[in-house]
Amino acid sequence: MSLLRVLAVGTLMHVKQLSRSPFEMAIALVVPIVQATLAVYLFRSGGEQHRLLEAAVGAGVMGIWSSVLFGSGGAIQSQRWLGTLEMIMLAPRRPVLVILPITIATGLTGIYALLATLIWGRFLYGIRLDFAHPVAFVVAAVVCVVALGMFGLLLAATFVLMRNANALANTLEYPVWLVSGMLVPITVLPSWTGPIAAVLPTTWGARALREATSGGPVWPSVGVCLGISVLCLALGGLALTYVERRARAAATLALA
Amino acid sequence: MGSDYAIEAEDLRRTYKARTGWLKPKRTEVEAVRGVTFTVGRGELFGLLGPNGAGKTTTIKLLNTLLIPTSGSARVCGFDVESQTREVRRRIGYVFGGDRGLYDRLSALDNLRYFAELYGVAPRDQKRRIAELLDLVGLAGREGERVEGYSRGMRQRLHIARGLLHSPDVLFLDEPSIGVDPVAARELRRTVADLAATGTTVLLTTHYMAEADELCDRIAVIADGRIQALGTPAELRHRADGRRVVEVEAYGVPESAVDALRGLPGVRETAVEARGALQLLTVHSDAHVDVQGDVLRELAGIRLGRVDSREPTLEDAYVAIVSAA
Numbered sequence: 109m110s111l112l113r114v115l116a117v118g119t120l121m122h123v124k125q126l127s128r129s130p131f132e133m134a135i136a137l138v139v140p141i142v143q144a145t146l147a148v149y150l151f152r153s154g155g156e157q158h159r160l161l162e163a164a165v166g167a168g169v170m171g172i173w174s175s176v177l178f179g180s181g182g183a184i185q186s187q188r189w190l191g192t193l194e195m196i197m198l199a200p201r202r203p204v205l206v207i208l209p210i211t212i213a214t215g216l217t218g219i220y221a222l223l224a225t226l227i228w229g230r231f232l233y234g235i236r237l238d239f240a241h242p243v244a245f246v247v248a249a250v251v252c253v254v255a256l257g258m259f260g261l262l263l264a265a266t267f268v269l270m271r272n273a274n275a276l277a278n279t280l281e282y283p284v285w286l287v288s289g290m291l292v293p294i295t296v297l298p299s300w301t302g303p304i305a306a307v308l309p310t311t312w313g314a315r316a317l318r319e320a321t322s323g324g325p326v327w328p329s330v331g332v333c334l335g336i337s338v339l340c341l342a343l344g345g346l347a348l349t350y351v352e353r354r355a356r357a358a359a360t361l362a363l364a
Numbered sequence: 365m366g367s368d369y370a371i372e373a374e375d376l377r378r379t380y381k382a383r384t385g386w387l388k389p390k391r392t393e394v395e396a397v398r399g400v401t402f403t404v405g406r407g408e409l410f411g412l413l414g415p416n417g418a419g420k421t422t423t424i425k426l427l428n429t430l431l432i433p434t435s436g437s438a439r440v441c442g443f444d445v446e447s448q449t450r451e452v453r454r455r456i457g458y459v460f461g462g463d464r465g466l467y468d469r470l471s472a473l474d475n476l477r478y479f480a481e482l483y484g485v486a487p488r489d490q491k492r493r494i495a496e497l498l499d500l501v502g503l504a505g506r507e508g509e510r511v512e513g514y515s516r517g518m519r520q521r522l523h524i525a526r527g528l529l530h531s532p533d534v535l536f537l538d539e540p541s542i543g544v545d546p547v548a549a550r551e552l553r554r555t556v557a558d559l560a561a562t563g564t565t566v567l568l569t570t571h572y573m574a575e576a577d578e579l580c581d582r583i584a585v586i587a588d589g590r591i592q593a594l595g596t597p598a599e600l601r602h603r604a605d606g607r608r609v610v611e612v613e614a615y616g617v618p619e620s621a622v623d624a625l626r627g628l629p630g631v632r633e634t635a636v637e638a639r640g641a642l643q644l645l646t647v648h649s650d651a652h653v654d655v656q657g658d659v660l661r662e663l664a665g666i667r668l669g670r671v672d673s674r675e676p677t678l679e680d681a682y683v684a685i686v687s688a689a
């Protein structure tokens with residue numbers, strides 16, 4: 109109970125802090141329009157009219173992923189720049205309880221991209237928002253955010269251990285879009301991407317949302333997505349404990 | 365637990381390893397703390413004084429679990445700072461000087477709510493505790509505004525409120541009065557004294573001698589990562605016994621004149637402090653030698669203001685200790 113409270117309050121505060129950044133807001137205004145447009149034209153020219161909604165959803169998931177990748181991957185670094193890293197690590201809590209709200213918050217600010225893409229798609233291009241399983245869609249969206257938040261925790265913990273994490277984050281954005289089938293069906297991708305896709309929670313999250321949009325067994329995908337993410341959470345938690353100790357030894361909690 | 369001391373530091377050492385240079389990386393090592401040993405009793409108000417870079421902040425971070433000692437050990441409330449981190453963190457508060465370390469785009473209230481939750485303040489107590497603290501630091505009424513619009517002193521007050529949220533047993537205050545106006549600084553001193561009077565142990569660093577003198581039960585003067593002197597303010601003042609201090613206000617003293625003063629018979633230390641247009645020369649001498657005449661002779665031709673010869677203060681004792689280091 110009290111654990112949930114810590115997570116909830118933490119997430120709320122970090123969503124506020126993140127979403128009020130002018131940079132963030134500018135991106136949030138522009139990107140969904142671009143994504144909606146992209147989705148519509150890619151698929152319209154392909155003659156796949158009926159896939160428009162699916163495409164818009166896929167584009168929205170890409171937005172969540174970008175937000176998690178950059179937000180969570182850089183979470184620890186950005187807290188350090190703010191000077192808040194020391195103060196939050198001083199909490200008598202496991203590091204995972206301190207950092208997870210931040211990474212979930214990046215997922216939550218990302219879901220705005222999904223909503224906005226759908227809304228722009230509706231108004232600019234008249235995409236009809238008739239979901240096959242509306243309730244399942246909402247559940248899948250929530251699971252997707254939480255799952256990506258947990259995946260983000262693993263990114264947060266591992267990226268701080270790497271020197272060129274920024275460069276890595278940049279190179280991961282598009283491949284994960286592609287491999288997880290957010291934009292094109294996995295079936296058209298080369299077969300070697302299959303195993304990679306299978307272990308990425310993004311694949312299963314995108315798949316659950318797609319199934320909820322155009323019909324299909326949503327729950328198995330939701331389950332697999334959660335399962336993989338919980339594993340990421342466990343790994344990320346362990347990594348964070350190591351990272352914390354290392355940072356105390358190397359004096360990297362604060363900017364020198 | 366049964367420990368008599370709130371803080372025990374035993375031969376604490378901390379070396380920073382840094383990499384400088386990009387094309388030709390060079391490893392440099394800074395020995396910031398070189399064997400610091402002291403204890404602080406429960407409810408004691410202990411001051412840590414020393415020049416910039418002496419190792420005060422490093423010592424505090426070794427004690428509050430933010431840094432792991434290179435060697436040596438320390439306990440807070442009887443818990444080891446390296447291995448019993450969470451037990452230590454439950455019992456300590458940390459306030460540092462400066463305007464970073466807050467969530468700028470959140471209100472002060474949200475900042476406090478967040479840290480109250482994080483630091484384990486019971487949910488039913490949070491509202492009351494936060495209101496109390498806002499009142500205490502004089503931010504009541506402005507708690508709804510975003511911190512990005514706060515002045516430096518207001519941020520510092522918010523830091524202080526945050527450090528007190530969970531009513532810590534041991535409070536680490538690293539230059540808490542930076543940027544705080546004189547009236548608020550006086551209130552802060554009263555708050556700190558009250559906390560100590562009600563049983564909170566306080567470890568304080570400051571560059572304001574008067575603050576240390578007024579507040580601290582005992583003071584450690586640290587320089588070059590080592591404790592150079594430790595005692596009550598009265599005991600430290602004795603370090604300057606046998607000295608006399610001549611203070612001269614002057615305008616445009618050349619470096620060579622200061623050097624000449626240093627060479628005068630009986631002179632132990634000289635210091636120059638710029639105060640706007642004028643410079644304040646402080647000359648420590650043996651008490652039995654009257655150097656005032658010699659000093660004025662050396663400064664002949666330079667425009668002078670007030671000239672004063674007096675008994676040494678805590679600040680003079682501090683200068684004597686630090687320059688002997």
Ligand SMILES: Nc1ncnc2c1ncn2[C@@H]1O[C@H](COP(=O)(O)OP(=O)(O)OP(=O)(O)O)[C@@H](O)[C@H]1O
Nearest residue numbers: 359364380382394396415416417418419420421422
């Ligand atoms: N993260 C770091 N990496 C490398 N060197 C550091 C780091 N932090 C401090 N130092 C060095 O360690 C020494 C002690 O620094 P410290 O911050 O403890 O001094 P201080 O007594 O708090 O000084 P001040 O009065 O200026 O706050 C200094 O030489 C400083 O340059």
Ligand SMILES: [Mg+2]
Nearest residue numbers: 420421422538
């Ligand atoms: Mg310092």
